[in-house]
Amino acid sequence: MNDLTLIRKNLFRKKLRAILLTLSILIAFLIFGVLGAFYKVWNSGAELAADNRLVTVNRINFTVTMPYAYWGRIQAVEGVEAASFANWFGGYYQEPTRQVQTFAVDPESYLNVYPELVFEPEQRAAFIANRTCLAVGRDIADFYGWSLGDRIPLLSNIWQKSDGSSSWEFDICAVFDGREDYPANYAMFHYEYYNEDLAFNQDQIGWIVIQTQSADLNASVADAIDTMFANSPAETETATEAAFSEGFANQFGNIALILLFVVGSAFSTILIIVGFTMVTAINERTGEIAVMKTLGFPAPRIFRMVLSESVMLSLVGGLLGLGLAWGMVTLIAAAPGVSAFLPGLSMPQNVFIAGVGLAVLLGLLTGIIPAINAQRVKIVTALGKQ
Amino acid sequence: MASLYELKDLSKRYTRGKETITIFEELTMSIPQGDFIAIMGPSGSGKTTLLNLLGGIDRPSSGSVECEGVRVDKLSEGKLAKWRSQHVGFIFQFYNLMPTLTAAQNVELPLLLTKLSGKQRKDRVATALDIVGLADRKGHRPRQLSGGQQQRVAIARAIVADPKVLLCDEPTGDLDRASADEILETLQLLNRELGKTIVMVTHDPSAAKYAARELHLDKGRFIEAKAEPAQ
Numbered sequence: 110m111n112d113l114t115l116i117r118k119n120l121f122r123k124k125l126r127a128i129l130l131t132l133s134i135l136i137a138f139l140i141f142g143v144l145g146a147f148y149k150v151w152n153s154g155a156e157l158a159a160d161n162r163l164v165t166v167n168r169i170n171f172t173v174t175m176p177y178a179y180w181g182r183i184q185a186v187e188g189v190e191a192a193s194f195a196n197w198f199g200g201y202y203q204e205p206t207r208q209v210q211t212f213a214v215d216p217e218s219y220l221n222v223y224p225e226l227v228f229e230p231e232q233r234a235a236f237i238a239n240r241t242c243l244a245v246g247r248d249i250a251d252f253y254g255w256s257l258g259d260r261i262p263l264l265s266n267i268w269q270k271s272d273g274s275s276s277w278e279f280d281i282c283a284v285f286d287g288r289e290d291y292p293a294n295y296a297m298f299h300y301e302y303y304n305e306d307l308a309f310n311q312d313q314i315g316w317i318v319i320q321t322q323s324a325d326l327n328a329s330v331a332d333a334i335d336t337m338f339a340n341s342p343a344e345t346e347t348a349t350e351a352a353f354s355e356g357f358a359n360q361f362g363n364i365a366l367i368l369l370f371v372v373g374s375a376f377s378t379i380l381i382i383v384g385f386t387m388v389t390a391i392n393e394r395t396g397e398i399a400v401m402k403t404l405g406f407p408a409p410r411i412f413r414m415v416l417s418e419s420v421m422l423s424l425v426g427g428l429l430g431l432g433l434a435w436g437m438v439t440l441i442a443a444a445p446g447v448s449a450f451l452p453g454l455s456m457p458q459n460v461f462i463a464g465v466g467l468a469v470l471l472g473l474l475t476g477i478i479p480a481i482n483a484q485r486v487k488i489v490t491a492l493g494k495q
Numbered sequence: 496m497a498s499l500y501e502l503k504d505l506s507k508r509y510t511r512g513k514e515t516i517t518i519f520e521e522l523t524m525s526i527p528q529g530d531f532i533a534i535m536g537p538s539g540s541g542k543t544t545l546l547n548l549l550g551g552i553d554r555p556s557s558g559s560v561e562c563e564g565v566r567v568d569k570l571s572e573g574k575l576a577k578w579r580s581q582h583v584g585f586i587f588q589f590y591n592l593m594p595t596l597t598a599a600q601n602v603e604l605p606l607l608l609t610k611l612s613g614k615q616r617k618d619r620v621a622t623a624l625d626i627v628g629l630a631d632r633k634g635h636r637p638r639q640l641s642g643g644q645q646q647r648v649a650i651a652r653a654i655v656a657d658p659k660v661l662l663c664d665e666p667t668g669d670l671d672r673a674s675a676d677e678i679l680e681t682l683q684l685l686n687r688e689l690g691k692t693i694v695m696v697t698h699d700p701s702a703a704k705y706a707a708r709e710l711h712l713d714k715g716r717f718i719e720a721k722a723e724p725a726q
Contacts, residue, residue: 407572
């Protein structure tokens with residue numbers, strides 16, 4: 110027997126109470142873990158952004174297009190190494206519910222500014238050469254069961270052809286992967302093939318991706334670009350790719366703040382419940398604590414034992430919650446089609462580490478008052494009440 | 496017999512609101528090593544308070560408590576805790592065992608404050624339980640034991656660290672006559688065979704008869720009633 114035995118036995122002396130407390134902590138950490146995993150996916154654009162990549166969009170909003178000619182003018186700006194552009198197609202396959210993230214791009218320049226996209230050399234060449242080619246990310250190809258040589262129609266929920274239809278026919282000539290965690294959950298095709306049949310908004314592009322010669326030049330390049338288009342019908346706003354991705358994610362609201370409120374509410378509630386229960390539990394044991402002090406257990410040791418009890422409770426609940434979150438996230442990620450829409454969904458290590466830290470903090474916060482109370486128990490007073 | 500405790504001009508006063516209550520005033524006494532004293536007296540006479548002062552779980556208002564030359568009343572809280580763990584064994588009226596621990600674990604509790612190895616602790620626990628006749632109940636939890644058995648576990652806990660003094664506060668106050676006699680015989684055995692100094696507070700005259708000396712505490716003064724044990 111040692112102090113740990115005493116801590117464990119005290120913690121689980123009232124099994125139902127211990128189970129309910131563990132469950133409530135577990136739920137808070139389950140929420141924390143699952144939301145943390147989803148937040149990572151949501152924010153992955155900013156995390157994966159290259160330091161020396163900028164994105165130029167229409168100053169009004171990134172959903173408002175700008176002239177195709179801007180691409181050429183931007184390439185001439187001092188400090189620009191390479192530039193490409195893309196336009197949002199808003200594609201779906203057969204049914205509007207079967208979404209396919211699709212961009213109209215200039216293949217050669219686009220692949221130059223995105224070295225993270227991994228193509229077989231012959232497929233890369235085929236994509237550049239074949240104007241009806243659709244280059245498909247591995248996750249999308251796997252989800253829809255597409256393979257090289259397939260001819261498929263993609264419909265747009267934004268754009269129309271001059272003949273009134275919204276369907277473009279494509280030949281799948283390339284399937285690409287993302288390097289490391291880079292997502293491969295979208296498809297790309299030739300801007301020219303799409304642009305020539307457009308019923309409206311021809312020669313317009315959605316955003317321009319710029320690779321600067323050095324990240325140190327980002328500010329000056331961005332400034333030069335925005336100054337160049339100032340007072341034009343389509344003024345621009347240029348930002349780093351990370352800022353653009355963050356802004357894109359935040360169009361749905363401040364996700365980080367929402368998550369903070371959800372997780373914060375869960376933890377505040379748990380803090381009150383567990384804290385109050387711990388205070389009550391230790392008060393119930395005042396007599397036993399007095400006996401331990403009588404036997405010679407010093408006050409600091411009693412303080413440590415009570416605090417450890419609280420930390421142990423929090424860690425048990427926290428680790429179970431994080432473990433369950435990991436299991437749930439892994440199951441969700443393995444479900445058919447999820448990788449196509451939530452690429453890289455997994456329990457991030459930093460969420461797990463933060464969770465463990467949070468569990469220790471929760472244990473310390475809920476245990477500090479009972480521990481101080483236990484340390485201060487007056488033997489004569491406590492034994493006199495028996 | 497050499498003196499174990501020396502109490503000099505011991506006073507204990509409590510303040511309740513604006514009122515100061517004097518438990519005893521300038522009490523002086525000596526407790527020889529190996530003595531078995533029964534302290535009797537009416538409720539509120541200060542019997543338990545005296546026991547608490549001897550055990551270092553309370554401090555006098557004035558005067559001194561000296562045990563083997565150590566001024567117990569002057570020790571810091573930390574040193575006092577260590578002193579208690581090494582010198583004093585406590586036996587309470589309501590046993591005060593830890594309900595979540597087995598008999599053996601309850602007895603082992605004071606040994607967690609020593610540097611003994613697990614094996615040494617186990618041997619000591621076995622010996623202590625053997626002395627009180629509960630070797631076969633070591634795996635039982637308090638609620639699975641009778642009152643008398645629980646008190647014997649408490650005695651084993653009190654002697655396991657081999658203290659010189661056993662302080663017993665109404666050790667038979669919650670027991671039937673037969674169990675009480677068993678407990679008192681065990682205490683007598685510990686006094687006679689192992690030389691433990693025992694100070695026992697009791698209301699029960701028949702329990703007091705097991706002691707070598709009876710002291711009656713009344714109005715802050717001792718009246719010695721008996722010099723030799725009756726049984």
